[in-house]
Amino acid sequence: MDTEKKRLIFFALIAVAMFFGWEYVMNTVFPERATRAKTPAPVTASAPAVQGGASDASAKLAVQDGAALARGQRVSVKTDLFAAEIDSNGADLRRVELLKHGASGEPGKNFVLLQDDGQRTYVAQTGLIGDGLPSHKTEFKAAKTAYQLAEGQNELAVRLEAAGPDGVKVAKTYLFKRGSYVVDVKYEIANASDKPVSASAYYRFLRDGVTTDGGTFGSSTFTGPAVYTSEGKFQKVEFADIDKKKAKYVQQSKDGWVAMLQHYFATAWVVSPVQGASACAVQECRYELKKLPEGLYSAGVIVDLPQVAAGAKSEATMPLFLGPEETRVIKNVAPGLDLVKDYGWVTVIASPLFMLLDMLHQVLGNWGWAIIVLTVLIKAAFYPLSAASYRSMAKMRLIQPRMEQLKERCGDDRVKLQQAMMELYKTEKINPLGGCLPILVQIPVFIALYWALLASVELRQAPWLGWITDLSVRDPYYVLPILMAISMYVQSLMSPPPPDPVQAKIMKAMPLVFSIMFLTFPAGLVLYWIVNNTLSIVQQWMINRTADKEGVASLKS
Template structure:
């Protein structure tokens, strides 16, 4: 009876995984082709705001393609950046400390407008004759590099507005930071007050990547955070249907484009600094544009600038990895961009513990092994009770065969006799399933923690494991896991039915097939966990065997 329940439990687990994968495919479908006639679209070059500030005029619609001027290149210790003088856009950002998926030696391209990809950061001013992202700027140079010992590097772009208005856009890059300060300096050389708004947006195509296997569909798309509305994100497919397009107002928050491991974001309320929105609310918007492009942005209404006066406003732009320690320092709620799926309540604490261990050992592979030891120690009493139950059931196997021969085809009496035997010997027939039940939430939570952790991306362990975030290239760990699972079946009580016994021996091999495509870090956890379970189960079984050749009631004649 216990074997049947175990097999049913395993089958149910596979069913849950299968339907979970199907649900995620429905929840995160690949983006449809951008030709939906029913979709509400806006020209790709159209201005971000739905309505401009009082007295400010909306910029005219653009063509669907980005226009280009000259390129200004900026290199720091972390970033390799290209700024286009057309609009002063940030057109390309390469992350020097992170490699491309196919070639770790090449810096990872986060923002780019090359080939069929469009992912850029744009800013502009709204007001009569003021420069938007189509205005041409002048730069004081074409190549800038952060020198050794230099902590900050500024790149100044200038252009002229109407009636003697002068505008400068200044990018400031700092050593060791993925935050780029973007400042507007506006000098009103006219004879009347100037009213304007500034907009900041991220423009992106609908290209998505869903790495992993069995449900590792990480979110890709725009997100908005405010203290009032909290964290809200929208699938590209939802924007295609017009379901998530909206304009919201708040005096704090941020807008972001999120993808697996990396993100870009305009920050209206940086941590430890006053919000840039001032006395008026910022307006946040995400929407679908034409040609498969999507926009998320915010508008900041600037105070009136008196004739002959000057005004400055700065908004930080984050372009970098979703490293937990970095996200916590950017803005309130910014850590929410790290996608742990629906298991955040378990995955986040698990990763915190893993991160603390890594600070000590300096290697993510050994950190995973030590985390496994901690988890095993935490559940040691529960696992011990379960293994004792399994060891006692194993010793009862000969008596089970005797009862089966005695009652033959009378299953009712056989089951009653078996349950009476369990009651007399104080054995829980379901106790052996308890360790697996305990491991399932830990397994799923750790799975999502490792899937979301850019810290493990291209992080080596030892020997042939050069990247813990992808599958084992030689499948050594999955094979070791299959062997460990098979050993566990040998230590478990043998099923009375020969067919069930064969299935129990086949199940480790069948189950291990799924782990061929899991991240090496996750399989490493499971291999170590199985080895520890085998040692614990072997030791407890040996103790039970030493208690006597048979349980006390076994020496009595069966009724």
């Protein structure tokens, strides 16, 4: 194999490796960039000493965590958004299907968010800590085994009751609301005994550590718990860090939320909602992330409840979010909850890009057309810069005959040829790197839009037209990647060939290389690239046409 071919293969491999490895490096070497907020150093703290003792409450809870989930009678719940099941054992929310979102790869079926079917475990669990009070292992009873939100009904309350110590009764009520992914979980403690009752309530998610999202070319989305407080801001915690007991997060606060995240969907116990009082307004709550037996992980919060006097009643409510990471939804649930929609380290660009895309969708009613219009707007914004670059490329194309003459005069003397070429560039006021600017300008926007499309559940299973029924996944027939390759090839024909023959061959191979890489990219992203290339071709053609008419002489100014 001759030297030129070796160099060609080498440079091609370098280009591919750089493209494939970029996101992997940014997420592996600089994982802190994926934390979507500027936060102070994570704070760890010992358990607070509060009434009843949060340390003691946590210890009592740990004693009960040794066995697998027991199964009791199921209470089914059907609303406009959920098909849910509550287990009588602990009155836990064991299964939740989202009726407005299709299953991955099977849009005709409901997406299952919570489940305990033996293969996967992901449930919302609560209980009380106190002498004889009902925990997640206590048997509850409901008046019915099936509840349904009726037509014209805005709220549906599902009440389950259990007996506590002598003279104490506890009720746990799930309040489902029409059109809302927030379920209010309320405890009622009726103390008919002759002495006061002290209690703590725990709210947590139990989930296995299985992650199924491998991402694209090393760009995987986060799966695991997260804690948000006003002090520590948004803090994601890897399952691996919990395993190693290296989890760093704020452990006590009067506000915030604790969540379990995965691609497109999230669940969160909301301590301080946008509307309403914080559950920890009186004293600080304790956030707790830990590993449990049976390969499960717990992410929750412990709230110390006001003491219930003899003969009195007390209520405590904690909002539970169960749903998609839709920006318009999560921003109204709790402060900082919009951060679960993770754009990675390009948030500063991706977030406003999606806001503009969402505005366009509100007008056009189709995400595909919104992407096309967004591309036009981005192209218009960068028009002056790209026009200057294309004029430089047009000049390069016009002086190609003179470049060939220089090559003939200089022969094999590469140093002399380079000097002569630089002198020609200086005379004609040409920047040989000017033609690279359009690509360099597009790269940050391209990466940001990639993450916006990757993280936005709004585009999940969103159709455009014809065969494109889901803009968040690859084109099933690879039509868009082929069209993108064609557009890139046309662009290469309109651009002046690099003076180095090896570089020229690399540029000719780039349309093929990129089309292969884009085969698995989201259709929405490939659509953006095609429209952008098409607009670039039109712009470059117009500039080339003007340059051809004016000639080299007029371009010297």
